[in-house]
Amino acid sequence: MGRGAHPTDALYVVVSMLGWAAPAAAYLASGVGLGLLCRPFLRGAGDEGVLIVGVGITLLAMVSHVGGVLGLTTRAWSAIALLVPGWGGLVLSLWRWRGHRLALASPRLAHWLAIVPGSVLLAAACAPPGWLWGSEYAGFDALSYHLQLPQEWLTLGRVVPLEHNVYSYLPGSFEVGVTHVAAMSGATGLGAHAPGGDGYGLLEGGGWRAIAAQLLHALHTLLAAWMVGRATRAAVLWGAKPGLESGAGDDGQRAARLLRRADDAGTIAGVLALATPWCVVVGSLAYSEMAVVALGAAAMAAALDRGLPAWKRGLLAGLLVGGACGFKATAMTFVAPGVGVALLAAARPREWVVMATAGAAAGVAMLAPWMIRNAMAGGNPVFPFASSLFGPAHWTAEQLERFAAGHAFDGSFLDRLRLLVLPDPDAGETARDVARNRGMTNPQYALLFPAALTGTLVGFVRDRRATLLLLAMLLLGTAAWLFTTHLQSRFLLPLVLPACGLVGIACSSVIGRRGAQGDAGRAIATMGAPEWASLIAAITRRVLALVLILFQGLALVSLFANERAGGPNEITLAGPSLFSGFGADDPRELPAAMVNAGLAPDARVYLLGDAAPFYLSKDLVWNTAWDASALGDAIRADAASQHAASTADGSPDLPTIDRPARWTATLRSRGISFVLVNLAELRRYWSAGMYDPDVTPARVDAWFGSLGAPIAAWPETGQALFALPSEATDPNANDRFDGAADDAPPGAFP
Numbered sequence: 001m002g003r004g005a006h007p008t009d010a011l012y013v014v015v016s017m018l019g020w021a022a023p024a025a026a027y028l029a030s031g032v033g034l035g036l037l038c039r040p041f042l043r044g045a046g047d048e049g050v051l052i053v054g055v056g057i058t059l060l061a062m063v064s065h066v067g068g069v070l071g072l073t074t075r076a077w078s079a080i081a082l083l084v085p086g087w088g089g090l091v092l093s094l095w096r097w098r099g100h101r102l103a104l105a106s107p108r109l110a111h112w113l114a115i116v117p118g119s120v121l122l123a124a125a126c127a128p129p130g131w132l133w134g135s136e137y138a139g140f141d142a143l144s145y146h147l148q149l150p151q152e153w154l155t156l157g158r159v160v161p162l163e164h165n166v167y168s169y170l171p172g173s174f175e176v177g178v179t180h181v182a183a184m185s186g187a188t189g190l191g192a193h194a195p196g197g198d199g200y201g202l203l204e205g206g207g208w209r210a211i212a213a214q215l216l217h218a219l220h221t222l223l224a225a226w227m228v229g230r231a232t233r234a235a236v237l238w239g240a241k242p243g244l245e246s247g248a249g250d251d252g253q254r255a256a257r258l259l260r261r262a263d264d265a266g267t268i269a270g271v272l273a274l275a276t277p278w279c280v281v282v283g284s285l286a287y288s289e290m291a292v293v294a295l296g297a298a299a300m301a302a303a304l305d306r307g308l309p310a311w312k313r314g315l316l317a318g319l320l321v322g323g324a325c326g327f328k329a330t331a332m333t334f335v336a337p338g339v340g341v342a343l344l345a346a347a348r349p350r351e352w353v354v355m356a357t358a359g360a361a362a363g364v365a366m367l368a369p370w371m372i373r374n375a376m377a378g379g380n381p382v383f384p385f386a387s388s389l390f391g392p393a394h395w396t397a398e399q400l401e402r403f404a405a406g407h408a409f410d411g412s413f414l415d416r417l418r419l420l421v422l423p424d425p426d427a428g429e430t431a432r433d434v435a436r437n438r439g440m441t442n443p444q445y446a447l448l449f450p451a452a453l454t455g456t457l458v459g460f461v462r463d464r465r466a467t468l469l470l471l472a473m474l475l476l477g478t479a480a481w482l483f484t485t486h487l488q489s490r491f492l493l494p495l496v497l498p499a500c501g502l503v504g505i506a507c508s509s510v511i512g513r514r515g516a517q518g519d520a521g522r523a524i525a526t527m528g529a530p531e532w533a534s535l536i537a538a539i540t541r542r543v544l545a546l547v548l549i550l551f552q553g554l555a556l557v558s559l560f561a562n563e564r565a566g567g568p569n570e571i572t573l574a575g576p577s578l579f580s581g582f583g584a585d586d587p588r589e590l591p592a593a594m595v596n597a598g599l600a601p602d603a604r605v606y607l608l609g610d611a612a613p614f615y616l617s618k619d620l621v622w623n624t625a626w627d628a629s630a631l632g633d634a635i636r637a638d639a640a641s642q643h644a645a646s647t648a649d650g651s652p653d654l655p656t657i658d659r660p661a662r663w664t665a666t667l668r669s670r671g672i673s674f675v676l677v678n679l680a681e682l683r684r685y686w687s688a689g690m691y692d693p694d695v696t697p698a699r700v701d702a703w704f705g706s707l708g709a710p711i712a713a714w715p716e717t718g719q720a721l722f723a724l725p726s727e728a729t730d731p732n733a734n735d736r737f738d739g740a741a742d743d744a745p746p747g748a749f750p
Contacts, residue, residue: 013572017126017215020208023185024216027177028223030086031060037089042316044307046237050230051305051316053223054298057291058323058366060086061173064180065326065369068159073176075157079183109546110271116553117275118222120560123569124284125218128576129210129614132563133281135434135444136490142286143612144624147213150179151201151614155189161377163394164623166403169383171370173326174288178202178213185209190619199580199596199617207576210614213286221283222274224294229270231297231304232501236262236508238304238346239466261508268545269504273496275552277559278444282493288327289493295324296335297497300473303342310351311358317343318359322366329385333480334494336363338473345469384626396628398693403626406690409487416482434489439481442489446555451548452499455506458541463505470505473498507545580615591676591719592616594712599674606630606667606675608700609682610719621672625690632692634666635699658699660706668724677704680718 035056042051063082064073072078129147130138145167152168153159159176162168182202187209190200202209240258273279273293283290299320303313317339324331343355371381378393380386387393387400395403409416418425420439427436433443440449452474459467477495485491560568571578581593588594592615595605599618607613607622608631623629639656646654667675682700685691704710710720 009573013126020211021215023181024212024219027181028219029090030083031056033086033090034059036093046305046307047230047301050227050298050301054295054320058319061323061326064176068176068179069373071158073180074154074183076183076186079180110267113549114271114274117280117556120556121218121221121280121284125214126211127572128579130579139285140612143614146175146286147202148614149175150182153179154187154201164627166384166624166626169374170329171326182209198582203580203617210576217286218283220294221290224290225270225274227294227297228273228497228500229266231300232269232504233262233266234301234304235466235501236265239463264508265504268507269500271549272503273500275549276448277556280556281444291327292324292331292494293496295320296494299339300342303339304346310347311354314355315358315362318362319366322363325367333484334477337476341472407486419487438487438489446552448499452502455502458506466505470498470501507541588712591714594721603673604671606672608675609678625685629692629695632694634663635694637666638662658702660703663703664724673724675722678719
């Protein structure tokens with residue numbers, strides 16, 4: 001597909017993918033085994049399968065988190081040992097089922113249509129991180145923390161919050177899972193890996209573990225599509241008369257039609273979810289959104305399961321919502337309210353208290369490891385949130401304010417509604433689609449939300465209860481997007497569950513009518529007008545569902561084929577090592593190559609502006625845009641020193657002056673010998689008001705003017721590498737350094 005798609009290359013990638021995906025599949029298999037060990041607790045459930053997988057993934061995330069905090073998921077043998085109970089549960093269950101015949105339903109056309117988006121998902125997941133997708137700025141978040149945090153945790157030997165990366169204070173179930181997968185496959189941290197032309201951690205061995213991390217999320221995506229289908233099926237069964245699905249209280253023919261209609265709705269919803277371009281874009285990156293969709297669907301299925309007592313439904317729903325929040329904290333606003341409505345709708349009022357109590361207890365228990373480690377690190381169990389209640393941890397009031405402003409939208413209610421359905425009027429002509437279309441009309445949702453709206457209208461005809469429930473979930477998620485986020489299209493992904501469910505219900509709502517599924521032996525010639533009308537309506541809805549799935553799939557194929565100017569597969573064979581630069585003929589070709597291969601092995605490098613350091617296999621000093629920077633700390637330390645000196649004898653406090661040489665001396669005292677600056681990123685941060693306020697353009701220009709010419713520069717990316725003067729090793733150096741900047745030409749760094 002696109003350039004770089006030679007058949008032999010594709011065959012090689014497919015074979016290689018099996019090896020890359022093996023650790024991720026083994027990891028998730030342990031989760032399924034944990035779920036199977038819980039099967040006695042799930043006895044009586046109408047759909048054990050979705051609950052087994054959902055509970056298993058949730059418990060596996062907790063095992064990895066606790067093991068990571070204790071330092072057990074950063075070493076191979078202990079990481080493997082933690083997975084043995086789950087594997088044992090899987091083997092035990094398979095042994096018990098050895099005499100049973102596995103009955104599989106015949107595949108339908110919709111199942112065959114799922115092959116296309118599934119193939120694109122896996123192909124995209126095999127691309128090196130940072131290559132795809134333009135709408136995600138080449139997976140910037142993955143390079144900044146989804147993949148970078150496991151790198152640093154492998155080096156540190158345990159999962160711990162990092163003061164230079166605020167995202168390490170989030171629950172991070174996916175990141176601890178990646179750490180676990182990397183360690184079980186033999187990855188080592190910086191300093192422990194074999195020296196030579198290779199990276200460490202996920203980048204060892206050519207970087208195949210980074211691909212494995214993406215495939216881990218791709219597997220979550222496939223599970224999410226299946227679980228969306230099962231949740232939709234559960235909604236259809238719940239919306240029917242109690243007992244009808246088993247034939248109780250009615251004839252078996254009606255029960256069979258209901259089950260067939262529920263299966264149809266689930267199939268359509270699941271395949272539609274997989275075919276939606278946004279799901280594949282995010283699912284092929286080392287992100288965490290699709291795990292949220294999967295566990296949200298499992299929680300909905302648990303909430304609606306009539307075969308379980310109310311307290312157990314509440315406990316399971318709370319457990320699964322807590323698991324979803326562990327993967328992404330925003331599940332608290334996007335998933336929890338909708339699941340809560342499902343719980344209330346499926347229970348009698350007198351059962352609400354016990355359900356809420358059980359659910360809250362289970363949810364808090366799932367998040368306890370995260371809250372405990374945060375509280376131990378900074379006193380605030382939910383940092384960077386609720387600082388007014390629990391304290392700011394290591395941040396200043398200015399940082400908290402800047403972080404809050406960067407994750408909020410300051411427009412009016414009408415502005416929010418406009419962005420939900422219309423292009424952003426403030427987006428420039430050259431803005432990407434993801435910046436221009438920030439809501440439901442983003443092309444990467446294609447026709448999903450218009451189809452869901454249409455499905456809502458059609459669904460009221462036959463499945464009013466199920467349609468109302470899914471509509472309520474859709475509206476609650478939309479409200480969460482409008483009022484709790486900074487209005488980015490990707491944040492609407494949890495709404496894939498109710499949106500696809502609405503379409504599935506609408507497109508199958510007439511299939512179960514008597515005329516559409518009468519006796520197989522009835523001659524068509526004897527059908528009356530009502531039967532003909534019902535049959536035509538059923539066929540029409542089925543065709544519309546298939547056309548919609550096909551359209552979504554074609555939109556996805558077009559999106560993928562046009563990535564990287566028509567070459568989405570162009571560097572798949574080269575792998576992540578192409579970006580790390582260890583095999584470059586000239587290290588000066590790439591910043592990463594210069595840092596990794598062109599500097600001494602023990603060099604310590606400070607990154608100024610660059611917050612996506614995944615491909616740099618060196619001892620780094622860096623920070624996200626929200627965290628305090630090393631240069632900012634040096635500037636503040638020098639200002640404090642000047643203030644203390646001027647007031648020591650009781651004299652009035654004098655204005656401080658910028659002394660770049662002192663800043664250099666402070667950085668050298670931290671062992672930093674080089675600085676890699678990314679001026680393009682700094683300019684972006686400055687324009688958005690996102691960066692350390694003490695690191696201003698004037699100060700950066702003055703500082704680099706004091707350092708002289710860079711030892712390497714890449715004007716096309718706005719990056720340059722400077723060596724810090726070795727003589728400025730003492731932060732209390734004499735004033736002979738103060739005039740160092742005076743001899744440098746103004747604007748020495750462009």
